[in-house]
Amino acid sequence: MEGGPDDPEQPPSFPVVTLQGSPSSREVLRAALPRIRRVPEWGGVLHKSPQPPHFLPRCLVSWTEDRGPEPRSVAWTPREKLLGAGDELPWFESDVYYLGMTIIEAMTQEPPFGAMNEEKIMDMIIIGEHYPKPKEATDDEWSLISQLCAVHMEDRISLEEAIDEIYKLQRREINFPVESLEESPSSRKLLASITAKCERIPENEKLFRRLLERLERLHIAVAPLAAEDQRKKQYVDITLLFLQLVKYKPLLERLAKCEIVRERIFHLQLRLTEVGKEVNVAELPTWIEDWDDDCENQFSKLSQLEANSSERGLVKRLCGKKKVQEALFALKRSIGKRGQSVEMKQLKEATYARVEAYSNQAGLHLFDWFISRDEIEYNDKVIEAEGTFGYAHHGT
Incomplete structure (x- = not known):
């Protein structure tokens, strides 16, 4: 211990006799x-x-x-x-x-x-x-x-x-309003709503909760910052992108886009690490240590959910032939995605085959130009006025 018993720079001390060795x-x-x-x-x-x-x-x-x-x-x-x-x-x-x-x-x-x-x-x-x-x-x-x-x-x-x-x-x-959302909900209310949504997507729950825990831990350091502070803007942006990811979707869509979700979560985790550094909050990067296990858990849960779902159940939740076609397009496109395990590819192929047969979509042609809307990141700023099928946004 720095400083001796007579060191004027050290506050006085006394022995804690209730502990072994009576430390000071x-x-x-x-x-x-x-x-x-x-x-x-x-x-x-x-x-x-x-x-x-x-x-x-x-x-x-x-x-x-x-x-x-x-x-x-x-x-x-x-x-x-x-x-x-x-x-x-x-x-x-x-x-x-x-x-x-x-x-x-x-x-x-x-x-x-x-x-x-x-x-x-x-x-x-x-x-x-x-x-x-x-x-x-x-x-x-x-x-x-x-x-x-x-x-x-x-x-x-x-x-x-x-x-x-x-x-x-x-x-x-400690709280602050998230003004970019309708009715400007409080930051705490927003995080609470995300918590509830995580439970509805069991295969991604662990991945989601790792990010949510870090958002909650950094919240106390970010909340007092001014609204125009870039660190706070980054934090809010990460939270809003996360909010999009936890929206509930039918199982067939979630299976098709499971890699996209993982990529987005990984990217948001990295961005959150930078925010933590900027606000001087030291964190142990446990999320990266658990990443492989959480990804394996995603596959395991998807396999269980798919095995427990009938073809009728998978199709019914998509609400309409057009939605079924779009989900099958996305699923077939994801089968060729690089970096996925052999087991995941086999799961997607088997699911595609049985849903295609049940929904009378045999011979469904996948257009080379087809890109799922969930593969595009877009911001909330509208480019121009409303078009025939909705608003246009900047996207990447």
Whole structure:
């Protein structure tokens, strides 16, 4: 550990006798820092981001880095310490109380109890009078603070529970409108709608959830940014493209376009990695480590779904002969796509054969110029006025 016991640059320390080897309090807190850093949303705070995403994790980091053996004044001192019950043993429950007071200080921008003199503060704490709710605190925030600053130490939540609750609060509170969508839904509402849609497409659920988890983790760092900030624009663009991918489609269409979905997800993951770097949020790239397994899961689920579907069921969900033809065009075109496994190709060929026979589409000719609309990325900006069959968009 840097600095000796008399190093003026180091805050004072004390032995944590409840742990094996009685490590110093500074060593314990330093050991906790890597665990806290693994929460990606707090990376911006720990890396001294100029725009801390939320005061709650900022308080947690401040408490972790600056906590000494004794609070700065009576205002930060829990009841058990004032009564002398904690003199022999440095309890973590007392540190949890200190964390709660640190949050109150950050929320109100003044020390706990304000300008009240220390004798009166001490009397309030000793008789067990609850701290009054600051006007700046929401009900959810105050519920958490009350659990941290409970009068009796046995009623306080653990530090691990506090971290979990802080994480939940910050995720729920920070939001921004997605103005490019109708009615400008909130970013949280949009992510929640994507979550619900993922479950309806079982073969892609793992691929989708890897991306969704990263969007949720980066949300806390992106939300406070200005609407015109390029990092936020990139994040929103990725989310909107993802929203298109999770729209439910009949199984035959999904089988035909499974490679396209994988390619799009992979591309969006790479783009999201760049956004993470730009907002100084360090992430472990676990999605790339799980990529092959998730792709294998896609094939396995598609095989099961196809085996459990009758020809009638596959065709009926397409709603019309034209849709059936379009789906068969896309499926036949995808059979020759490079990079797919032999098993996937065989699955597509078998499915094509039985649907073609059932729907009386034998001899269906695949035009060389046919391109599925899902193979084209297009933006929401209309080029000109409405045409015979709809609007024209820029596409690639």
